[in-house]
Amino acid sequence: MFDNLSNKLDRAFKTLKGQGSITEINVATTIKEVRRALVDADVNYKVAKTVTDNIKEKALGRDVLIAVSPGQLMVKIMHEELTELMGGEKQDINLKGDPAIILISGLQGSGKTTFTGKLANYIKKQGRSVMVAACDVYRPAAINQLQVLAEQVGVEAYTELENKNPVQIALNAIEHAKKTHKKVVIIDTAGRLAVDEAMMKEIAEIKKAVNPTETLFVVDSMTGQDAVNTAKTFNERINFDGVVLTKLDGDSRGGAALSIRAVVEKPIKFISTGEKMEALDLFYPDRMAQRILGMGDVISLVERAQQAFDEDEAKRINKKIRKNQFNFDDFLTQLEQIKKMGDIKDLVGMIPGVGKALKDVEIDENAFKPIEAIIKSMTPEERENPDIISGSRRARIAKGSGTDVTQVNNLMKQFNDMRKMMRSMNKMAGKRGGLGNLANMMKR
Structure with missing residues (x-):
């Protein structure tokens, strides 16, 4: 952006x-x-x-x-x-209360429902039981979308398809959360294409009825100064606690992110990029300033990696690398973990100097698909023991994956080079605990 x-x-x-x-x-x-x-x-x-x-x-x-x-x-x-x-220091979300109630507001198309799913995933990973409530009674697709996202991240979605009273649905959702011992309720509300009196009255009534622990205003960063003006209007009516910037991976000019804190005097709490449920970060003003100035954001990159990678899995991989047993099954697992970290171009932009160097380079999100196809066309024995993959086997793998032998050969070479690099990195890490501790070493 x-x-x-x-x-x-x-x-x-x-x-x-x-x-x-x-x-x-x-x-x-x-x-x-x-x-x-x-x-x-x-x-x-x-x-x-x-x-x-x-x-x-x-x-x-x-x-x-x-x-x-x-x-x-x-x-x-x-x-x-x-x-x-942009606010000086990060501001955490308030999760006090039993249950804590988070009210989501914003215009239609700003990414409220997607953010609701991402926030549920974020809070769930902290070990809290979460429930999302669908209070958009005007757009059935919003209810369906929230149900799909809730299932995707493994939380309950509260819906009342026949009820057209969003205030009552929100209150019923909170009662249900108490009965089922949920610690956090996230209420997704309706949006409009533009600010209107009916919309503002409805969101104000919901807030008054549920008395939320936290009210967040979700804004599409790509709408520029209109986003700032909309935030100002919402703040005057519902006095929200924080701002969420969505679509930060878009091609807009970014002025909203820089202006909104100064104009409404409310902190930016989260930034969201892409559609993946893991692509949500706390907003750190100093880190965003670094990225704007082309200095990268290594700490956020490391934190994103730590969230995506399972600690036990990392230990297992480290052990296999030390024994020179890293294979294509392990490689496929690592690819899946990387994909969970979010938009590839966004991740590249966090590396100092690299984002600027690749500013005009198109990074295809589907670049991993041929690699996955090649690996999945191997037999279990070939994935377990890559060294047995001969010329005839490579020809069969190419045919089975819809690629050519050159692509298979390139992957084999890159895989072998990567195994050598991993062994070298483990030797460098030595007594510090191998690859698993490199991220922590970077943070110190």
């Missing part, structure tokens, strides 16, 4: 590269470009002006250390300002 903004900020900071000192002249030139980049990214003009004025004041008020160039100092100041603009 922030590729365009990142590129423009990078160009703005280049005006300071090679400069021996920070002066009013070169700072003024850089600030002008930064402000233009923010406004082009659909950041509210007043917000953009405040940010750039703060940057200018800080830049001119600091001495540049010998080891730090003016350009590096400007990037540091910009990181501080973006972090502050």
Whole structure:
């Protein structure tokens, strides 16, 4: 989402590269470009002006250390300002209460129902029993969608198909949750294509009736400043507790993410990318600022990996790698785990320097399919013992998977190279516990 903004900020900071000192002249030139980049990214003009004025004041008020160039100092100041603009520190969701009640609000098409499923999955992984409640009485597809998502993540979905009173459905859902000892109830409400009085009255009545522990406003980041204006209207009527930014993997300019916190003075709590139930992250302002400035977000990448990978499975894989027994069955399992981590391009963007280098490269989400087809066309014996796969076997595997021998040969070579790399990484990790601890080592 922030590729365009990142590129423009990078160009703005280049005006300071090679400069021996920070002066009013070169700072003024850089600030002008930064402000233009923010406004082009659909950041509210007043917000953009405040940010750039703060940057200018800080830049001119600091001495540049010998080891730090003016350009590096400007990037540091910009990181501080973006972090502050987006809230400073992460804000956790409030799950107090028995049960805790979370009310989801927002316009139709903003991703409310998908987010409800993702949030249920997120909370369930914390060891809490969760139930979702379908209170959109106008769109039957929304009820069906919520039921499918609930089944997908393994939580109960409360529905009343004949009841057309969303307030009563919400109250009944809470009573059912108490009887079935659910710790958290997530209420998915109806949306409209635009803000209208009937919609605002209904969501206000639901909130008053259920007295939620947490009220979240879900906003489509791709709608730009309209998202900010809608958030403002919702906040005036229901005084929500936090914002959820969805579709952050889209091609919009990203101004909503930068403006919304400053305009409504409510924290961004979650960011959502793609349709996969695992693709939900707590919002860390400092990490998002790093990504905007092209610095990557290794910590979030590691945390995403830790959520996707089973600890016992990781230990089993490590043991097989140390014994040089890693095979195609293990490789297939690892592919499945990687796919659970979310959108591939989003993951690549978290790696410092890589996201910028691949900004114009299309990364196909279906790239794993030929690999999976090749592996699944092998016999159990071949997957268990890759070394026995001869030329004739490769020809049979290619035919069975709908690929060609060259693709099979390439996979075999990449697989063998990967096994060598894994053995080397285990030797490097040594007494620290092998591959399983590398993520923790990165976080220290």
